Amino acid sequence: MSAHSIYMSDQHTAFRSSVRHFLSEQIVPCAEQWELERSIPTRAWRMLGEHGLLGLLHPTKLGGSNHDLFHSIVFLEELGRIGYGGLRAGISVHAYMATHYLGKYATSELQEQYLRPAIRGEKTAALAITEWDAGSDLSRLTTSAEVSGDDFVINGTKTFITNGINANFFVLAVRTQKPAADARRANTGISLLLVDASAPGIQRTPQEKLGWHAAGTAEIRFTDVRVPVTNLIGRSNSGFMYLMRGFQLERLVAAALSLGGVERCIESTLTHVRSRPAFDGRLADLQTIRHRLANLTTELFSTRALTYHAAWMYLRDELSAKECSMAKLQATELACRAADECLQLQGARGYLAGSDIARIYRDSRAGSMAGGASEVMRDIIAQQIIDMQEA
Numbered sequence: 001m002s003a004h005s006i007y008m009s010d011q012h013t014a015f016r017s018s019v020r021h022f023l024s025e026q027i028v029p030c031a032e033q034w035e036l037e038r039s040i041p042t043r044a045w046r047m048l049g050e051h052g053l054l055g056l057l058h059p060t061k062l063g064g065s066n067h068d069l070f071h072s073i074v075f076l077e078e079l080g081r082i083g084y085g086g087l088r089a090g091i092s093v094h095a096y097m098a099t100h101y102l103g104k105y106a107t108s109e110l111q112e113q114y115l116r117p118a119i120r121g122e123k124t125a126a127l128a129i130t131e132w133d134a135g136s137d138l139s140r141l142t143t144s145a146e147v148s149g150d151d152f153v154i155n156g157t158k159t160f161i162t163n164g165i166n167a168n169f170f171v172l173a174v175r176t177q178k179p180a181a182d183a184r185r186a187n188t189g190i191s192l193l194l195v196d197a198s199a200p201g202i203q204r205t206p207q208e209k210l211g212w213h214a215a216g217t218a219e220i221r222f223t224d225v226r227v228p229v230t231n232l233i234g235r236s237n238s239g240f241m242y243l244m245r246g247f248q249l250e251r252l253v254a255a256a257l258s259l260g261g262v263e264r265c266i267e268s269t270l271t272h273v274r275s276r277p278a279f280d281g282r283l284a285d286l287q288t289i290r291h292r293l294a295n296l297t298t299e300l301f302s303t304r305a306l307t308y309h310a311a312w313m314y315l316r317d318e319l320s321a322k323e324c325s326m327a328k329l330q331a332t333e334l335a336c337r338a339a340d341e342c343l344q345l346q347g348a349r350g351y352l353a354g355s356d357i358a359r360i361y362r363d364s365r366a367g368s369m370a371g372g373a374s375e376v377m378r379d380i381i382a383q384q385i386i387d388m389q390e391a
């Protein structure tokens with residue numbers, strides 16, 4: 001069901017086949033076990049690294065393969081298509097979210113020490129931004145990093161951190177400057193720090209969720225954690241700007257993963273309705289069912305076209321906020337709708353706890369919250385089409 005597209009060459013098609021083969025041979029057979037273990041094991045990271053799948057966007061001089069963005073879109077669609085939300089979250093946070101900031105802004109020393117091993121799958125990365133009182137509204141972030149001699153001293157707690165339980169390092173959003181008392185929204189004074197997970201004073205608590213079981217989600221408390229001032233990623237107090245830029249990529253990633261998930265839903269439902277005898281034929285012969293699947297497939301194709309267009313815009317200008325937000329909004333909401341409709345079409349079997357569609361149903365629900373809620377996406381789009389047009 002993968003669409004032919006003007007954005008995809010024969011090279012991308014060949015890459016899709018090899019990724020699909022690798023995932024079905026090496027990852028899918030172990031996925032249930034990793035869901036039970038609630039995290040992705042070290043050996044899986046190594047396998048992904050050996051296959052070059054953790055550094056597709058990173059430059060060759062840092063150990064990446066410097067492939068164009070559409071190779072990543074292909075990889076992410078295929079990763080989404082395996083139907084395990086926790087796995088896809090852990091892998092994409094490592095390869096496209098946390099390490100993105102190292103590749104773009106970190107010193108060459110930090111890149112050698114952390115990015116290179118992360119691309120090889122020898123170190124696992126997490127991106128720790130969210131706090132109990134700072135989710136959609138990052139101006140409420142309170143985790144602090146104060147300079148003391150040659151170190152930053154970090155205090156605060158991050159929550160819902162994907163890969164949090166087993167990450168070897170965190171890309172951590174901290175407040176390095178207190179907001180002015182009269183500041184309406186304190187987006188300034190935020191910085192990004194690299195924190196090695198072996199530093200004393202870090203306490204991790206696993207968080208049990210509705211789905212995304214293999215994602216290794218954890219709450220992380222930092223108590224007087226010291227890291228060298230040289231662990232600053234980019235410039236001091238520029239973290240908010242870096243994150244806003246990085247979120248464009250994060251939203252594209254979420255969209256591409258969701259497309260794969262929708263494809264998986266439709267494929268598994270097609271298999272079911274074709275083989276399920278009902279009335280004078282099969283479920284697949286009933287017109288209402290045919291039309292529902294036709295609608296979903298049409299929505300998949302149109303959302304894919306939007307996502308590819310957003311990726312193309314991102315390549316031209318990393319500040320393609322409107323298009324990336326549209327793609328994230330449309331794809332993650334479609335993923336929820338598709339999972340809901342497909343579970344309905346698979347009937348009671350689909351509702352069994354161990355069924356493929358049941359897992360996809362519960363996993364898809366997180367997509368419209370994590371990495372920016374749908375309402376925030378609508379706010380960004382509205383701001384661009386209404387307020388910016390007025391300015």
Ligand SMILES: Cc1cc2nc3c(=O)[nH]c(=O)nc-3n(C[C@H](O)[C@H](O)[C@H](O)COP(=O)(O)OP(=O)(O)OC[C@H]3O[C@@H](n4cnc5c(N)ncnc54)[C@H](O)[C@@H]3O)c2cc1C
Pocket residue numbers: 093127128129130132134135136137159160161162163209212217366369370371372373374375376379
């Ligand atoms: C499975 C999972 C994995 C995650 N992984 C990570 C991670 O690795 N690292 C990390 O830092 N964070 C992570 N998060 C946190 C995620 O980024 C936040 O959930 C997200 O930023 C939204 O924040 P919140 O959940 O606190 O919701 P809140 O900000 O409390 O918002 C709650 C709801 O209010 C509504 N809302 C919010 N803002 C607006 C608005 N402006 N207008 C109208 N309605 C609004 C939305 O419906 C929203 O869902 C993860 C979350 C989940 C669920």
